[in-house]
Structure formats: C-alpha cells, structure tokens
Amino acid sequence: MEEHFFQCPYCWEEISMLLDTSVSHxxxxxxxxxxxxxxxxxxxxxxxxxxxxxxxxxxx
Structure with missing residues (x-):
C-alpha cells in the first residue's frame, strides 16, 4: 500500500488515500x-x- 495525496475535484481540499500497488490498473x-x-x-x-x-x- 502507498499513500497518495491529491485535491478533491469538488471542495479542493487536499486528501490522502491508500493505493494498492499490487494491482496494475x-x-x-x-x-x-x-x-x-x-x-x-x-x-x-x-x-x-x-x-x-x-x-x-x-x-x-
């Protein structure tokens, strides 16, 4: 798992999400x-x- 930060396209707040690196797409x-x-x-x-x-x- 990898933490990734990005902006919400609605409220523009920066949020983070854990992404599964074992799945290619x-x-x-x-x-x-x-x-x-x-x-x-x-x-x-x-x-x-x-x-x-x-x-x-x-x-x-």
Whole structure:
C-alpha cells in the first residue's frame, strides 16, 4: 500500500488515500473524506511504481 495525496475535484481540499500497488490498473469510485462527494479514480502502476493517477468528479 502507498499513500497518495491529491485535491478533491469538488471542495479542493487536499486528501490522502491508500493505493494498492499490487494491482496494475484500477478504476473505482470513492467518496471524498471531507465533502462526501463521489470521485472516480483511475490508477496505474508499472512495476509497483505509480505511472498514472487521475481523479474526476462524477456529475450527479
């Protein structure tokens, strides 16, 4: 597991999340721990090194 910091696309607060380095590509929805809005996260690892990270708001 690896801690990664990023800004929420809704409230712009910096939040952290633990990412699983053992899975090479993941896309999932997670709620912001500050404002509780859903975010879509896309994460890719290459040899356990973070190669791509994106976060986007989900229109409600």
């Amino acid at each position: 993941q896309t999932y929805v997670e709620d912001c721990e500050v404002c509780c809005n859903p975010m879509e996260l896309s994460v890719s690892y290459d040899n356990a090194v973070l190669s791509q990270f994106s976060v986007a708001s989900i229109e409600q």
